[in-house]
Amino acid sequence: xxxxHELKPKYLVKFPDYYDELYQLEVSAKGYLTDVIVQFxxxxxxxxxxxDITRLxxxxxxxxxxxxxxxxxxxxxxxxxxxxxxxxIAIEKLVAQGFFDELGxxxxxxxxxxxxxxxxxxxxxxxxxMGFSYDNERWMDxxxxxxxxxxxxx
Amino acid sequence: MNxxxxxxxxKINKNTGMxxxxxxxxxxxxxxxxxxxxxxxxxxDSESLPKTLQIKQRGKDLHHYEIMPLFLMPxxxxxxxxxxxxxxxxx
Numbered sequence: 001x002x003x004x005h006e007l008k009p010k011y012l013v014k015f016p017d018y019y020d021e022l023y024q025l026e027v028s029a030k031g032y033l034t035d036v037i038v039q040f041x042x043x044x045x046x047x048x049x050x051x052d053i054t055r056l057x058x059x060x061x062x063x064x065x066x067x068x069x070x071x072x073x074x075x076x077x078x079x080x081x082x083x084x085x086x087x088x089i090a091i092e093k094l095v096a097q098g099f100f101d102e103l104g105x106x107x108x109x110x111x112x113x114x115x116x117x118x119x120x121x122x123x124x125x126x127x128x129x130m131g132f133s134y135d136n137e138r139w140m141d142x143x144x145x146x147x148x149x150x151x152x153x154x
Numbered sequence: 155m156n157x158x159x160x161x162x163x164x165k166i167n168k169n170t171g172m173x174x175x176x177x178x179x180x181x182x183x184x185x186x187x188x189x190x191x192x193x194x195x196x197x198x199d200s201e202s203l204p205k206t207l208q209i210k211q212r213g214k215d216l217h218h219y220e221i222m223p224l225f226l227m228p229x230x231x232x233x234x235x236x237x238x239x240x241x242x243x244x245x
Contacts, residue, residue, distance in 0.1 A: 018160045022193060026180040029218035034162045054214035062176040066167075 012039045013091055015084065024084060031055025033082050038091055046103060049073040050082050075103060157236035164232060173232045178222030181209065196241035204235040
């Protein structure tokens with residue numbers, strides 16, 4: 001038998017809790033979705049905003065009517081349509097193209113998780129060892145059974 | 155049925171802290187198409203729509219609309235106005 005390897009994902013994509021089947025349909029029509037989290041093995045986390053070109057144009061026009069001369073959203077990515085499949089494909093390509101290396105990391109609040117993580121370092125296995133579980137595309141704190149939006153960083 | 159906005163279905167004006175008249179809860183005017191996708195459509199009672207709200211087409215789907223404030227409005231007022239909307243089932 002050749003040597004065995006355990007596979008771990010290079011990154012995790014976390015959709016908002018409320019992005020259920022109905023909201024996916026609505027978002028596809030709305031043309032935008034915010035708070036899509038991409039987390040890498042070292043704990044670095046990014047929050048992305050996805051929009052399609054029609055909604056971008058409408059939102060820009062709304063801002064003009066409000067006497068702004070811009071429309072801006074942090075970490076905005078424009079897609080042809082905003083669906084889970086399109087989002088995942090885009091993130092895969094953005095990772096491959098090194099997009100996240102040039103992007104500012106998501107600001108995380110100081111928390112007990114950060115404090116613990118500073119002591120032990122961070123990677124996904126360590127998160128698990130620290131009592132977090134990954135379930136249904138969300139990190140959970142096993143003790144409190146609450147979802148964790150921001151993960152520890154070094 | 156209650157209209158309760160999800161966290162990013164409305165936008166807050168950062169200068170005033172008010173809900174902007176640009177985004178809102180999704181509604182559609184093509185019930186048959188939605189039924190085909192496995193959802194049960196309810197008919198919005200337009201008489202119950204508060205005068206402080208408006209319904210505007212948004213996004214590239216021309217059958218898609220959003221119920222949004224008519225003007226800059228505090229979030230609690232927007233949520234309260236949404237609660238006044240009634241729907242009936244389609245039979």
